Amino acid sequence: MTVPGSDSGRGVRADTGRDALELLRQAERIVAIDYGTDERMRQGVLHMIRSTTDMAAALLDGDLEAARAALGHARASVAAATYAVRVLHDDLRMGL
Numbered sequence: 001m002t003v004p005g006s007d008s009g010r011g012v013r014a015d016t017g018r019d020a021l022e023l024l025r026q027a028e029r030i031v032a033i034d035y036g037t038d039e040r041m042r043q044g045v046l047h048m049i050r051s052t053t054d055m056a057a058a059l060l061d062g063d064l065e066a067a068r069a070a071l072g073h074a075r076a077s078v079a080a081a082t083y084a085v086r087v088l089h090d091d092l093r094m095g096l
Helices: 010-033 039-061 064-093
Strands: none
Touching: 010 039, 039 064
């Protein structure tokens, strides 16, 4: 999104990006405090939030290395989500 008179919308994107980072940090605090009794799932969710936060922060830098770092963080989130699905699937199969 660009705003007339802005630096090609960069200021607007930066503000939105900072807002998104703050929301992710709030989500991390909430999950860390209260996410139920399954510690494995809580840790998985925290890992996904942290990876997403790192990715969003890297993208705010707006350079190629930041984009590559963001890709690495996205891959880490996928790995955490895959693990969570596997754990849930195994627990359901075992009747837990």
